[in-house]
Amino acid sequence: MEEHLQEDLASLSDLDEKSLLESLTGRFSHNHIYTYIGDILVAVNPFKQLPLYEKEVSERYKCREKSSLPPHIFAVADRAYQSMLGRLGTGPKNQCIVISGESGAGKTESTKLLLRQLMELCRANSQLEQQILQVNPLLEAFGNAQTVMNDNSSRFGKYIQLRFQNSSVKGAKINEYLLEKSRVVHQDEGERNFHIFYCMLAGISPQDKEMYVFVVHCVKICIDLNSVMTQEKVDMMTILAGILSLGNITFETTDSDAVKVSEKSQGWLKATAGQFGVQEEELLRCLTCTMSVTRGESIHRLHNQQQAEDARDSIAKVVYGRVFGWIVSKINELLSHKLDSDVALSEIGILDIFGFENFAVNRFEQLCINLANEQLQFFFNHHIFLMEQNEYKEEGIQWETITFKDNKPILVGYRSVPLTRCLALFELFFNLQATDGNFVDKLNSKFKANPHFEVVKSHSPLFTIVHYAGKVQYNASGFLEKNRDNIPANIRALFINSVTPLLSVLFAATISRTGTLMPRKAKVCSTMKPLVYHCHAKCPMQHSLAVLMEKMFAASPHFVRCIKPNSSKLPDQLDSKLVMDQLRYNGLLETIRIRREGFSWRPFFKEFVQRCISILNTTELRGWKCGSSRLFFKYWHQEELARLLERLGKAAVVIQKNYHAMSCRRKYLVLLAEVRRQQQAQREREMEEEMRMRRQLLEEEERKRQLFMEQENKSKREHSFVTRKPWAFLNLGQATPFDNDLQVNTDLMKLLGQSGDEERAKEKRKKRNNTIRWFKETQVRKVARNGTFPCWFHGMITRRQAEDLLIDKPLGCFLIRVGQSREGYTLTYRGADRCRHYMIEMQSNGKYVILGEDRAHSSLPDLVQYHTQVGIEPLMELLTIPCGQVSSASAVSKASFLHKKFYIITFS
Numbered sequence: 001m002e003e004h005l006q007e008d009l010a011s012l013s014d015l016d017e018k019s020l021l022e023s024l025t026g027r028f029s030h031n032h033i034y035t036y037i038g039d040i041l042v043a044v045n046p047f048k049q050l051p052l053y054e055k056e057v058s059e060r061y062k063c064r065e066k067s068s069l070p071p072h073i074f075a076v077a078d079r080a081y082q083s084m085l086g087r088l089g090t091g092p093k094n095q096c097i098v099i100s101g102e103s104g105a106g107k108t109e110s111t112k113l114l115l116r117q118l119m120e121l122c123r124a125n126s127q128l129e130q131q132i133l134q135v136n137p138l139l140e141a142f143g144n145a146q147t148v149m150n151d152n153s154s155r156f157g158k159y160i161q162l163r164f165q166n167s168s169v170k171g172a173k174i175n176e177y178l179l180e181k182s183r184v185v186h187q188d189e190g191e192r193n194f195h196i197f198y199c200m201l202a203g204i205s206p207q208d209k210e211m212y213v214f215v216v217h218c219v220k221i222c223i224d225l226n227s228v229m230t231q232e233k234v235d236m237m238t239i240l241a242g243i244l245s246l247g248n249i250t251f252e253t254t255d256s257d258a259v260k261v262s263e264k265s266q267g268w269l270k271a272t273a274g275q276f277g278v279q280e281e282e283l284l285r286c287l288t289c290t291m292s293v294t295r296g297e298s299i300h301r302l303h304n305q306q307q308a309e310d311a312r313d314s315i316a317k318v319v320y321g322r323v324f325g326w327i328v329s330k331i332n333e334l335l336s337h338k339l340d341s342d343v344a345l346s347e348i349g350i351l352d353i354f355g356f357e358n359f360a361v362n363r364f365e366q367l368c369i370n371l372a373n374e375q376l377q378f379f380f381n382h383h384i385f386l387m388e389q390n391e392y393k394e395e396g397i398q399w400e401t402i403t404f405k406d407n408k409p410i411l412v413g414y415r416s417v418p419l420t421r422c423l424a425l426f427e428l429f430f431n432l433q434a435t436d437g438n439f440v441d442k443l444n445s446k447f448k449a450n451p452h453f454e455v456v457k458s459h460s461p462l463f464t465i466v467h468y469a470g471k472v473q474y475n476a477s478g479f480l481e482k483n484r485d486n487i488p489a490n491i492r493a494l495f496i497n498s499v500t501p502l503l504s505v506l507f508a509a510t511i512s513r514t515g516t517l518m519p520r521k522a523k524v525c526s527t528m529k530p531l532v533y534h535c536h537a538k539c540p541m542q543h544s545l546a547v548l549m550e551k552m553f554a555a556s557p558h559f560v561r562c563i564k565p566n567s568s569k570l571p572d573q574l575d576s577k578l579v580m581d582q583l584r585y586n587g588l589l590e591t592i593r594i595r596r597e598g599f600s601w602r603p604f605f606k607e608f609v610q611r612c613i614s615i616l617n618t619t620e621l622r623g624w625k626c627g628s629s630r631l632f633f634k635y636w637h638q639e640e641l642a643r644l645l646e647r648l649g650k651a652a653v654v655i656q657k658n659y660h661a662m663s664c665r666r667k668y669l670v671l672l673a674e675v676r677r678q679q680q681a682q683r684e685r686e687m688e689e690e691m692r693m694r695r696q697l698l699e700e701e702e703r704k705r706q707l708f709m710e711q712e713n714k715s716k717r718e719h720s721f722v723t724r725k726p727w728a729f730l731n732l733g734q735a736t737p738f739d740n741d742l743q744v745n746t747d748l749m750k751l752l753g754q755s756g757d758e759e760r761a762k763e764k765r766k767k768r769n770n771t772i773r774w775f776k777e778t779q780v781r782k783v784a785r786n787g788t789f790p791c792w793f794h795g796m797i798t799r800r801q802a803e804d805l806l807i808d809k810p811l812g813c814f815l816i817r818v819g820q821s822r823e824g825y826t827l828t829y830r831g832a833d834r835c836r837h838y839m840i841e842m843q844s845n846g847k848y849v850i851l852g853e854d855r856a857h858s859s860l861p862d863l864v865q866y867h868t869q870v871g872i873e874p875l876m877e878l879l880t881i882p883c884g885q886v887s888s889a890s891a892v893s894k895a896s897f898l899h900k901k902f903y904i905i906t907f908s
């Protein structure tokens with residue numbers, strides 16, 4: 001790959017600002033917006049849609065080695081997820097992903113992409129995952145606004161904690177920081193209010209807009225939290241409408257120097273009171289005077305016009321801030337309902353906090369935002385430079401110190417007061433009701449020794465802080481008054497008693513030390529009675545940042561550094577100076593150096609031995625070092641070891657799989673042998689039973705034969721002159737099995753004669769004779785085996801005779817007879833409810849087939865044999881035992897049949 005398209009800047013051969021910028025520019029021009037610096041991801045905002053986030057891309061980045069695919073934000077998500085589960089050579093540990101960059105650099109988009117990929121990685125409870133992704137538009141509607149830097153700028157910071165049990169997400173929590181409430185009452189040129197207000201007004205008729213009666217319309221917007229009831233949604237929209245109405249109230253001074261609501265905005269006062277659910281007079285009183293309590297006595301101080309306007313704005317900001325806090329607490333309720341407090345959970349936190357800001361006029365919000373960014377930069381420096389280099393020193397690793405731009409003095413002070421104290425100072429002054437000028441004087445005297453503070457000589461209350469990202473001049477005019485969002489007690493009492501239940505709950509709520517709104521049921525109190533409330537956290541930013549830092553320091557960090565390519569928000573344009581400034585103040589050159597020469601993975605011996613020792617000797621890793629209590633690896637070593645561990649894990653799975661297969665197969669073979677043994681025993685039992693039955697049958701036959709012989713001898717003795725030899729049949733020339741039909745035939749003839757239908761009788765006789773001839777000439781050899789007819793073969797008997805023979809026989813007992821009027825056979829058997837008769841046809845190829853069956857057979861015994869196994873269509877009944885020829889015939893006919901049989905043997 002060409003050097004300027006190098007995917008990992010830590011492997012650049014020439015390392016200076018120029019080559020770094022060239023590399024990023026080259027990659028950007030090829031739409032490669034992501035680049036690694038070792039394990040850190042640099043993301044340049046493309047300001048256009050790129051085909052980088054489709055489903056198949058997301059799939060490709062699941063559980064893959066970082067180096068096997070181009071740099072991507074999805075790889076960061078995968079790495080954090082695998083590290084949290086302990087799959088990257090270290091044990092399971094909480095992770096945090098810190099996304100930084102200036103406003104519009106792409107932090108929020110990166111956060112959304114990370115969330116999406118993390119949800120993809122842990123597909124388990126799809127409803128919760130969907131909810132985590134769905135709350136984002138709601139948060140953006142209330143917390144984002146158009147600024148000159150970014151059309152969808154987050155005007156609050158958020159730390160999203162995703163909580164996992166094993167590999168699936170079980171809940172989430174959003175921590176919000178520093179909502180820019182002043183935006184509700186004031187927007188600089190080219191900027192707008194929070195998106196929610198425009199959403200509310202979209203699609204509303206001009207008339208309704210005029211009156212701000214848009215509550216019903218507004219409920220339609222994307223607020224669909226399960227935990228927010230319809231009444232609460234309506235209340236919330238009514239309160240937002242109240243904020244807008246409040247903003248339209250203007251004041252004027254009367255002749256007696258008193259302040260009053262201007263004539264033209266009387267209607268707005270009424271509308272506001274209605275929407276806030278409070279008495280109009282009481283709202284007016286709160287706007288035009290302040291009530292305080294001194295030694296149990298309430299003192300009313302009338303406002304001048306400016307103070308009345310400040311009171312109006314304070315109310316709007318506080319109410320909006322509380323609505324936002326309430327939304328976040330509702331979201332957290334929704335996302336945490338599956339959390340079980342007894343179960344140990346792992347966590348991945350994603351920090352998306354507003355970027356560094358430097359506007360024409362920078363106010364208190366910018367001071368807070370920039371100090372928060374200082375904290376983040378300190379966190380980055382601490383992890384990448386301080387901690388790492390300290391460990392080299394402590395562990396005796398040879399190392400040439402890399403210097404970096406340390407912003408520690410801003411935050412903790414070095415022989416000077418740390419600048420974060422100015423927030424505390426601000427708080428102090430705020431409570432003392434001091435002026436902006438006093439405040440700046442105090443700052444000047446307190447911080448003049450701090451190298452990051454500059455005194456500004458001006459009539460305006462200005463001061464400058466030299467941040468890690470550059471100098472920012474702050475204007476303190478209105479700092480104190482404009483940030484009066486800890487409202488006086490009378491206003492709080494007014495809202496607690498509001499008939500709009502949600503407003504009442506919002507003002508009864510307490511604010512935690514970290515600034516989180518903690519709603520609780522409102523207790524109605526008298527507005528007349530002056531109340532003194534203790535506000536626990538008037539400026540909770542410092543505390544909440546400290547809590548955040550504590551969480552982040554306890555986790556393994558992953559860094560995403562977002563870069564804004566141009567200020568015009570245009571695609572395919574990269575302003576080298578702007579990018580260079582960001583690279584510089586982000587300390588990226590030093591970062592590359594430390595990633596190239598340093599050891600980003602430094603596990604303790606114990607941690608390493610537990611997981612990786614088994615493979616260390618099998619690798620060919622070069623360049624790792626051993627300290628006194630830790631091992632020192634390059635960032636790619638960790639991946640290499642993780643890959644080997646994965647291979648080892650897979651091999652272990654294969655071994656386990658084969659072992660289980662082998663032991664299961666053994667068990668199976670034992671079981672199979674037992675089943676076969678039991679089947680064999682069963683078969684033997686059945687065969688024995690069959691043999692026994694056959695023997696019984698033969699004995700029976702023998703007994704009957706004896707009986708018959710005895711009767712025959714007796715008859716011979718009685719009619720010694722008549723010796724009926726079987727040959728007599730021969731003389732008749734038709735001594736065949738059909739002779740058992742002779743008697744019937746004669747009877748039939750008689751009957752026919754009696755009826756006088758001589759012709760039909762003749763015809764029948766003719767057909768019968770033809771059939772007999774057919775049988776003798778073509779069938780005898782086929783049906784008889786070794787000169788004997790099978791016992792089921794009954795010659796030409798009638799249907800009635802066949803049924804008589806089978807009437808008391810068991811199910812499936814069968815016989816075959818020759819058709820009387822056609823050349824063919826009939827199969828008769830004992831069915832479930834009656835005897836059944838099936839015609840057997842002779843095919844031209846000499847095969848036999850039961851009409852209606854598909855299968856033809858080469859002989860009748862084959863046909864019989866087959867249907868003892870396969871049922872006959874359509875009833876699928878089986879043939880079971882043959883019906884012997886003499887079972888129901890008279891002794892004489894039995895005898896003749898035996899003779900016939902005998903004769904046929906001779907004949908054939």
Ligand SMILES: Nc1ncnc2c1ncn2[C@@H]1O[C@H](COP(=O)(O)OP(=O)(O)OP(=O)(O)O)[C@@H](O)[C@H]1O
Nearest residue numbers: 047048103104105106107108109150153154354355
């Ligand atoms: N990966 C990306 N692909 C396409 N467009 C992007 C990408 N990242 C950012 N953008 C574009 O840049 C705009 C600004 O990005 P984003 O809102 O994430 O910036 P930010 O750093 O969060 O800014 P702020 O600090 O003001 O909230 C987005 O609205 C989007 O249009």
